[in-house]
Amino acid sequence: MSTNKSSMLENSIFKIRPVILIGFLLLTVFFGYNAKDVKLSTEFEKMVPLKHEFIQNLLRHIDEMSLGNDIRIVIEAKEGDIYTDDFLQLLRQVTDEIFYFQGVDKANIQSLWTANVRWMEVTEDGFRGGEIIPPSYDGSATSLDQVQHNVLRSGQVGRLVADNFQSATVYVPLLDQSGGKNKIDYKAFSKQLESDIRDKFQNDKFEIHIVGFAKKIGDLIEGASGVALFFLIAIGITFVLLLIDSKCIRSTMIVVGCSVIAVVWQVGILTLLGKGIDPYSMLVPFLIFAIGVSHGVQLINEFAVESFRVNMKLEAAKLTFRALYVPALLALVSDAIGFMTLWTIEIHVIQDLAISAGLGVCALILTNLLMIPVFLSYAGASPAAIRSMSKKESSDSVIWRTIAKCASPKVAAVSVVIAIIGGAAGMYISKDLKIGDLDAGAPELWPDSRYNLDDKYVNDNYSVSADVLVVMVETPAYACTDSKAMRKMDRFMWHMENVPGVQSTLSVVTVSKRVITGFNEGNWKWASLTRVQDIINNSVQTVPGGLVNTDCSLAPVIIFLDDHKAETLDRAVAAVKEFAEAENDPDIATFVLASGNAGVEAATNDTISHAQNMMKVLVYGVVSILCLITFRSIRAVICIIVPLALTSILCQALMTVLGIGVKVATLPVIALGVGIGVDYGIYIYTRLKGFMEQGLDLEEAYFQTLKVTGKAVCFTGLTLAIGVGTWIFSDIKFQANMGVLLTFMFLWNMVGAIWLLPALANFLIRGKIKPINQQ
Template identity: 30%
Template sequence: MIERIAAFCIRRRAWVAGILLALTAVLGWFALHIEVRTVFEDMLPSRHEYVRTHEKFKDTFGGSNLVTIMFEVEQGDVFQKNVLDKVRQVTLGLREVSAVNQYQITSLASKKLKEVRASTDGIESHPLMWPDVPDSAEGMAALKQAVLRNPLVYGPYVSKDLQATLVTVDFIDQQVDYAKVFDQVRGLIAKVDDGSVKIRVVGDPILYGWVSHHVPETLNLVLAAISVTLVLLFILLRTWRGVFLPLLAGAVSAIWALGICRLLGINFEPLVIVVAMLITSRAVSHSVQIVNRFDDELALLPAGAEVSRQAARVALADLFRPGMLGVVADAACMAVVALSPIPMLQKLTVLSVVWVSTLTVSAVILTPVMLSWIRRPHGNAHPFDCLPALRKVLDLSVAVTLSRGRYLVLGISLLVVLGAGLYALNLKIGDANPGSPILWPQAQYNLDSAAINARFEGVDRMFVVLGDDRQPGLIKSSEALRAMNHFQRFIEAQPEIGGSLSLADALPLVNSSLREGNPRYLELGSSDAINGSLVAMLDSVSEPGDMDRFTDTKYANGSVTLMFRDRQGETIRTAVARIKEFIAANPLSAGHWQLAGGVIGVMAAVNEIILSSQIEAIALALLVLAVLCTLVYRSAVAGMLFMVPVIISNMLTFAFMTWKGIGMNINTVPVAALGIGLGVDYAFYIADRIKEEIAAGSSPEHAVRQALHSAGMGVIVTAGVLITSTLLWWLSSLRFQAEMGLLMAIWLSVSALSALFVMPALIYVFRPRFIFAAPPHSHLAEAPKSPFQLA
């Protein structure tokens, strides 16, 4: 069947090439219109308990797109007119920012921060600093004293040393465009930033806005990686076809994938461009293998008019199986990620599977078809021959495989895998370090985050809800209020949680105000009736939206908002475990606790899914790979054999992630899944060439030598070129891209070394029958079997 496919493609080459290039032109138009942006909803595992809570209450208690802006002075305190004027101007300007939630803008200059007072006329409240900034020393001193008396402001919105103050604003999840919000917020800050006040800004819209901000740099790195790839291919292969045909294969696969995804309505996530580059590199790799095999066949065939057609047909027929198996293995291993309930990973899976599948057209078929028009070359494109140096590596591989050194290689490989596997057990789920892992530690965003966390309770928030929709007024009860108060004292014992806020913090202020500010009464009421009255008083002096921080309109559900100083996976897991511990130890007679909303609640849901599915996904991907190899080679031993290089590359890469503190999170999971398929591609070419030589009647020694000097040369060339181009990503301003580029370089290096040293040694020692089954009438039929030969 493969021979017939190869013969048809070469015989009808004009039709095949014309149809493929016409489709490429059509899909290219759609590819140019694909949307490049981050969609927040795609990051949420909608079926998770925490996300359901988040979606239900985010409009009341605050979503996960909170932006925090800090105004910081070096001398004196923030109670200066020029400082507070900037706070007021930014607070008012935020109303005009795209997708802003008007009811979630909070600062000293907003109406939300108030002072509650009691007098003979009753309870009254006054905004601390609205509508204008105090213009006298007396007014500024009064504002300062009002802040110091209010624990809901002094600490949460004005730092304890009085040198910084915050503005917080939330955005509507369904409408937020990170790039637009980023530009508008930075533009607003630029208008008031004269250097006299240090202004810092953090939050997910700002974080992902930085990603969009660096897209031009990312595109430049893509162009640089492509340029390096082409230059190295030209130097190593010394032919123009060795440069332009792999480039054509990569370009066609990219155009087809982006065009098809545009038709499917899938947007392109800027962070996954490393994955896209890696898949495109697979097209280059497959194409180089075919070009290399074409050159080998061209050298063996006598001169003639049809020599290029014959060489192209042989290259297509002989490399069709390993090429297709590599493509299918990559696609199948990546498809496992689709089992995750996270839409972003599901969309990325579709994009990746489509992209990988296009390699069957762009590399496996189009490359040999184009080669069939190549004339026999009269010389090389340049005089510098680097291949002898590479052949020395192949000579070493042959010498090790055919000597006792093969046992040493297998023994060392086993020890390395066991050691790396044990060390990789410490791989962290979620973010492994303070700050965002997307950016470098010295990036302005991470510096701003650290500065705000040092002065305030924490920039990242989680809300936990207590209540029951069927019981309006539940939150006014003494049991609910005391439960929230008790919970806050319990959870704040965790050092990474800087503070918390609930209705149980606001009512004591009202209670104390009723008694002329006597701090002795800074506590909750002693009965349901008293607490109900305190709530009613607070509500009576509030404006629409003021109570949203604490409760819904029916007082059926109340929130406890926790402020986190970092997003590390261990911090989040500890907090969730402690919350569940408290709930189990303190049952309620009415109402129940609901976890968990806010950015930390969403991250907790994502981390739990990754933690629960990581091992299963890896195991399933390995199983898929084993089944594919078993079906293609009709041998269960083939499935086990090809898992060896995958296990080696994955264990070493996971160990490196553990060593460098790279956590397994929503951004790194797709790279890990693709790496499973990546780890076996090179091994397919080596094993299939050995099988081909054995079927032609070669001895095992000659088969190994021929396979390593033919397919092995393609492995060295492609691995060397791709490793070098991939390492360019270390220059990226985005830490995530740099680290993923480094991971891919490690994966490629280990995969290449495994294919050149471990796989030939395994095959030569164990002599699996799916490779060494002798054809009829071959002299191998009478050759003695290896004592290790596997059925």
């Protein structure tokens, strides 16, 4: 933009300073008033990729299938077994209590006390069965013996009853309520589980274990509430360090205050749009604050420089705005559009994160780029800050002079070789980067968390895992028990049971085999699927709910997995696809993925796997195009982008080494890191280009650049790394992982801008930028 146009813009803004301040004050009050009503958003449907093939298949049968949203309440007898009246009465009380929880599927609750869990045996007179705990139960020794006998012939050992008979389970499916007033509030639901189940019924004799999606999300929200404390700590650390560096409390308060105001605006706008903050987007307010501080440091440094030169507050503010509004605007627009590339990942929590980050950066364009210079035009800089800047202007810093050698030919050559070696090593290590969870239980939580200890207990004591993959077998109407379809299902179950990581399978075929065995005096030699249709029809007359739908066009096969680790899911899904490709026949049976919690996890992993590379291409593409438009030089784009790319590669290598998989919680980190990191490169390149246009050679121009903006870049990187490093102490593991990754990216983006950018400039722009008087 020409100098005349810049002057016109400055004059237009600074002539109406009172109006701008009053407008900002009113907007802050308005958005702040709305921000107080922000809510935590925890809908189950937001966590899954609703447009993925697996989920679309499931949604076609949503009235006949579970979305995998359930909880299991396990009651453990610390001494003895479950066959005591005290234990069974406690199990009954828990079953009754959970019945009245909002959001539970009351008709499908299962425990030893519910009528839908029955025993069955074969007698001389045929089949005989009944409720496991009969209405005649009175707590006597005879009744307890009867219950024990019923459990053993019910087939529930390893499912609702532990293999060692020391605990029993209440299985509670939840209703899929995606909207309206009746949607499940997982935070409240989890607290109710703690207060009305664990705290109420757990005692010295019995221990309660609770697992399931709702409980995991509730624990995440509980732990994530500590993010507010980390945010306040980060503000405090930033304020102190900025005050020490700037030596001006006025400037420090303005930068920190405007950055906090941007967060208030962001949260207020989200509330007005009817959106909330979920556990995965709680980092966004901190990032908005971080970006605000990053730009604010540049502004107050430049203001101190201009105040030393002109000694007039208003004029210094104008010159500051003139010098930095183009690179600042470019950096912020790059941030906003870069963050919005996360929208391409069709998982609502990530899309909401993209919206939240984009809105926050848009708020920064006004609160920081415009408000800080206007405030400074009234407040000015302290004499101490101006004196400090005058010393720096006139001094010949040994540190900056040493770092400026990065732009010299010899050092630049070594730097580029080191970068190439580092990038190659990072790519080699990151080839083993996994998609999805790499740990058992809930990897978002620490291994010693209450939830993961409960999950470990369930997996150690029950034959049937809580990680379930459901394959939907679609057939023509009233043909799901046709002998041809049943034989295909039988072969499929055998195929899956031989896949590593699969514990067992269950379907209508399982019921048919058991009944046919019963018809033949319980002789297990008959435990096979017959080819005679009439016998099959007789064997499936009383199929339990959930194994066939009402018109017998759907017969799910339930596959119990060892865990939901990425490798386990990949093997299981690949095995299903292999069988389906060979055996699918629409006239007989079609095997369709997927339901169950493991099916939803597999769909999420697949979505992330396909989206992560596209997201990187988009975020780097957008940033590159904006830099190209601004600087009109491909060489400039390379100088700015290559250090960012190196940081991304090294970050992926770090994830591989630390055993952190790419998933919903970690995927946005790379895009967010690039968005923040590009700011450093833009500010440094803008200054470097300006000094070269004044006739300085590259090394001297870079030295002058470091004197002006180097300290601000280093200060910002170190301060933000210290602030986000506090997350490492979070009660939530995935937030601690984010803290590690973001700390690494903040530091390496800073190092890349200071060290690698001038080295690249030595090869790409040395001698290419002519002084203005020679252009």
